[in-house]
Amino acid sequence: MAPVRSYTNWNSRTTDEEEQIEPYRKYFFICEGANTETWYFKKLIDIRKELNIHPLIDIRLLEKTEGDRDISFPRRLIEFAENQKENPEIAFDKERDKMIVVFDGDIFEEKVLDYDELVAEGEKNNILAVSNPAFELFLLLHYKNSYEDDIEPNAEQIIKNEKDGHQTFIYKLLLARTGINPKKNAAIGELAKNIEIAIEQEKKINEDIHQCKGQITCNIGRIIDEIRKDDGK
Template sequence: MAISQSKEARYEAYLRSIAFVNNTAYVEEKIEQKKKFLIICEGKNTEPCYFEGFPVPSKSVIIERGCNTKNKLVDFAIKKSQEEENKDREVWCVFDYDIKPDEAATQPQDFNSSIDKAEQNGLKVAWSNDAFELWFVLHYQELESNITREELYDILKVKWQLVSFHNTAKTIEYCKGHYDRHNDFNGASQELAIRRAKKLHKQFGVDKNYAKHCPCTTVYQLVEELNRNKKK
């Protein structure tokens, strides 16, 4: 009496019989696992609203406004990364240099050491010098020389056709449109922004005095990772 095949064995034989002809090899389809992200932002509206716009279901964006130094924000991120629900997430800190003349004596060291501390603890940093808005400006044009955040705001005020930058562009309602606004729309090019940001970043080489890297932003690195993990 012939022994009947198991259901699994019959199904595998069936797949082999219908899916492959001309001696092609049997290949099992594998579903690519998507990364999970925890994005911790220093900013209140601009950065979190922008990253919330990415169609990446596995991301979590939180705001940490209780930190008055970059190092304290990184300490917070390290603590969050160790929580059970975040252990399988890639953790990113998002902050900018934000020049403050009254903190000139301590600000460079805080900025530099916070980036180093994050990397030493397995975290990634999407930092900007001087302001996150540099990333937006790069969607429209190249920049090569040092530029203040107020000059960045002036450029964007024109590009976005605003009467007042601060009274409009910093509101949560306006910030919620940043992803669509900079996703290859109305003269903005994310592809060119990435290329321009890489060019600025590369010119500083391996120098770790990040406080002197201006204009520069590594936001493009987080954007590239999110793009790779967007829902289909």
């Protein structure tokens, strides 16, 4: 098993004298992309206190390394998540901790036919965070009125998400909003500060990943909101 990096700022102490407390529950994010999602979730973890996440709840990003770094196919991501639960380095508590597998839905619109089967299998022991067509949709939701201005008027093109050169339609919509390349610029992670906007705007689109086919869908904001409501009991 290749090593995995676990990113957290759990119980960051100002002095060595402060008591070290263990979290009651840990939420581990495993992502399809190696850059954009990583930058976003690292920033989300960095601002956990501002998000009012309960002191006994920890959120962590599991970063794939070496040969695992390029794992992106959803079924393999879920297998990777299951394998990591046995990894003593991350100390996954099967009774309390949660693994969140983040992946795009667009591949199931085009090539892969077993989406329902994959979701049923994946949800047995994990939380699945899906954006259809892609993670850029979730990032776009962090801008005020992006649903009304960008998403609703372009719904058909978004779900088709055709490429113009190397850029997909949803990528270009996000690029027009941000002015930065989300795959090459870590500043995209700063959008995590607008998670409140994203949570509210996400409610305007389909959040049910079981009804994902042919629909603009995202449930990542809802999952983050549920983590914020977890009081460690």
